[in-house]
Amino acid sequence: MSWTLTEQDLYDLTTGAGILGTGGGGNPYLGYLHVRELLRSGARITVMSASTLQETDLICPVGGIGAPTISIERLPNGGEYLGALRTVEAAWGRRVSHVSSIEIGGANALRPLVVAAQAGLPLVDGDGMGRAFPELQMCTFAIADLPITPIALQDVRGNSLLIQQVVNARWAEQIARAATVAMGGSAAMALFCLSAPDYRGTAITGTVSLAVRLGRVVRRARESHQDPLAAILALLPARHLFTGKVVDVERRTVRGFARGRVVLADGAQRIGIDFQNEYLIARDMQSGEALATVPDLICLVHPETGEPLTTEVLRYGSQVAAIAVAAPGPLKSPAALAMVGPQAFGYPDPYRPLPGDLRTAAAEERVA
Amino acid sequence: MQDVRLGVDVGGTNTDAVVLDGSGRVLAKAKTPTTADVTTGIARAIDMVLAAGVPATAISAAMLGTTQCINAILERQHLGRVGVVRLGAPATLAIPPLVDWPEDLRALVGRASYVVAGGFEFDGREISPLDEARLRAVGQELSGQVDAIALSSVFSPVNSEHERRAAAILREAVGEHIPISLSHEIGSLGLLERENATVLNAALMQVIQLAVEAFQSAIVRHGIVANLFLTQNDGTLMALDYALHYPILTVASGPTNSIRGAAYLSGLRDAVVVDVGGTTTDIGALRHGFPRQAAVAIALGGVRTNFRMPDLLSIALGGGSIVRAGGNGVSVGPRSVGYQLTTAARIFGGDTLTMTDIAVAAGMSYLGDPGRVRDLAPDLVEQARDTALRLLAQGIDRVKTSSVAVPVIAVGGGSIMIPDRLPGVAVIVRPEHFDCANAIGAAIAQVSGEVDRVWHLEGQSRESILAEAREMAREKAGRAGADPDTLELIECEEIPLAYLPGNAVRLRVKVAGWLKLPGRERGER
Secondary structure, eight states, X not given: OEEEOOHHHHHHHHHHHHHHTTTOSOOTHHHHHHHHXXXXXXXXXXXXXXXXOOTTOEEEEEEEEEOHHHHTTSOOOSSHHHHHHHHHHHHHTSOOOEEEOSOOSGGGGTHHHHHHHHHTOOEESEESSSSOOSSTTSSHHHHTTOOOOSEEEEOTTOOEEEEOOOSSHHHHHHHHHHHXXXXXXXXXXXXXXXXXXXXXXXXXXXXXXXXXXXXXXXXXXXXXXXXXXXXXXXXXXXXXXXEEEEEEEEEEEETTEEXXXXXXXXXXXXXXXXXXXXXXXXXXXXXXXXXXXXXXXEEEEOTTTOOBOOGGGOOTTOEEEEEXXXXXXXXXXXXXXXXXXXXXXTOOOOOOOOSSOXXXXXXXXXXX | OOSEEEEEEEXXXXXXXXXXXXXXXXXXXXXXXXXXXXXXHHHHHHHHHHHTTOOGGGEEEEEEEEOHHHHHXXXXXXXXXXXXXXXXXXXXXXXXXXXXXXXXXXXXXXXXXXXXXXXXXXXXXXSSOOOHHHHHHHHHHHTTTOSEEEEEETTTTTOOHHHHHHHHHHHHHHOTTSOEEEGGGTOOXXXXXXXXXXXXXXXXXXXXXXXXXXXHHHHHHTTOOOEEEEEOTTSEEEEHHHHTTOGGGGTTHHHHHHHHHHHHHHTOSSEEEEEEOSSOEEEEEEETTEEOBOOSOXXXXXXXXXXXXXXXXEESOOTTEEEEEETTEEEEEEEXXXXXXXXXXXXXXXXXXXXXHHHHHTTXXXXXXXXXXXXXXXXXXXXXXXXXXXXXXXXXXXXXXXXXXXXXXEESGGGGGXXXXXXXXXXXXXXXXXXXXXXXXXXXXXXXXXXXXXXXXXXXXXHHHHHHHHHHHHHHHHHTTBOGGGOEEEEEXXXXXXXXXXXXXXXXXXXXXXXXXXXXXXXXX
């Protein structure tokens, strides 16, 4: 199964990736413009189902690392993503056959498309998170203990760095993060080159087409004056948590991450949502009970437009609808929860999974 | 009589003028149709207020609120050709300037764009040294080809040195008469949005020039010798010579003035303002005496900018909304008789049933000839009224920021249809002069200064940085004409930058104070 990405698909993918970004992951709009320029100058992007991979294929996830606030100011050169891919290929001593997203939520949904367009490589319909997470070890490839190296980083000037060996993905995260700061706070990254069986065995497949469909139902609801929230809930294994107004936003920086809490109110009812770049845990403020916890996706959208709301744009008084989406199964194992469960982010709460599995919605792998 | 202020609001339909005395009392007001040349309408409105007995010589300050700049963008009229120069290569090349503009506007405005080596990193390092030789060549190419230049640079809100140096180089090539807009003076972080706003600003140079001249000539024609100001998006003033450089800062001044005027007339600082016009109702929130700003990127004529603008909800309900009885009950709007209200409505002798007729039939207002609506079925009147009230109540509920009942300030000519009680509303305040709230908002506008940039907390305390930011904002406000003794902090926002060491934060600090006028007492409104 394969399909060609149209400009309309790209637009819808951007909206869908924003929603799956769970408040973080960086704004995908700039990536949208970048890829749209490439499409308009004649590039063609093919998206292929993971089921079509051949045994000899080599799949390389490509993305960006860094602070979203840097990415909106120091825009990319355009060549850094392909540069990082070439560095990884040189280290492997062989050509990559497919690129993939490592993180379907936020800006990293769009970045592999840049390489797909420039190198003429197909994009595999899948990713390593099914959402957005702040650190490299928080993906299914790392949870499955697949080798993260060689890792290539490249900045806007063409400075390139190859990390050949690390003890584990957490070390990779720390080293790459430090290098990224030296590179000006954001960099392109290629890592985790995977064989076809490894990709099929660990990736959350079908998430690219799912994000396109998600963006599309929101757009169509908006165009026909239907309820975009209802459209999202019909597509995803999700639950509507709350609709209300932002009555408080508290932000602070802890170990380099934007942490905080947003409180939504509707009448006497209040829920608080804690975030660390992404929204992580939603609580009833009266009882203190957790309504949804990471790794389930907590997504905030504008109740009338379905437009995803990142943590940066939340302001006192904004209207917000909060929904929770069941995480993909591979994020729910004990090994996964050690990396991405509530306790991995410092919360005492146990993970109380929502019924369902994001993979059910993603399994269709269709865009029409 | 001294220290009299004249506020003028040029709207799409009407030009309003008000005159306020030194203590802020309304001495005279006028409403007259806006004219194509603008000046005639302004002059007529000034004629009317002077005829009410205000001596022209008593006016010491005159403030203009105008929609000419936003209309020029929306209608693609009178815009200049802009040369766009961005400093940032090799960064930013992936997304060239103007890529996200609507094609018609880009064809009109964006004649040529360049990305030149230069710009800074978040921490102040250079991305590349500024390519001065290339800039000279660009200057030669642009010379004689464009009406204005827009300059942007990566992280110029953190370090503006390259933008300023590049402006000097381009200035040598294109000459003194070509205006150059610098992005660090226009917007905040977010290169594309800041650059877009800078290009729009450059494109509006002739529009603002004409608006300012129209205002000046109407003022001079009446023998008024006063300091002249324009009102900007945030409800504060710019001196005229400052406004000539920053026309983009006037694009949202209309709704802002009406919210500020409502605040002033009612004496409230926190409330919901409902401005009912002929066709639409704008609902905005007043917080600490200023309009609440929208959080998300605002598109102007299809161009994304990062301007902070009033967060307004517009609903299709006004005094001219057409009322219809049909199979599914009674409908109100969205169609309106608009500016034809005074001839089309029943009470004014017409045959179209409008919300104004309903308001009169329901006894909420005494206008026109009530006898012409006496035959309306009580059911119809009640249902139409209930429909309008439901729309209003829903709108107010969406805008207000707390679940407790809030005060609502009703302004605008159509606000007579608002009843004395609405669900979720503590009290409905109907200030005197409610029909000229926008011109009053212009007359009472304050002067502000704003700082928005990234700071590093390493080796400095948070308090010292906040104090430094406040001082910079105060200096900016002083340069814009504020009385330093009246400056107050009106906004202080701190955004920690994720992932960066050394506790980098983005601070947005804004102060506002009363305009420094000769012979005026301090702290007085």
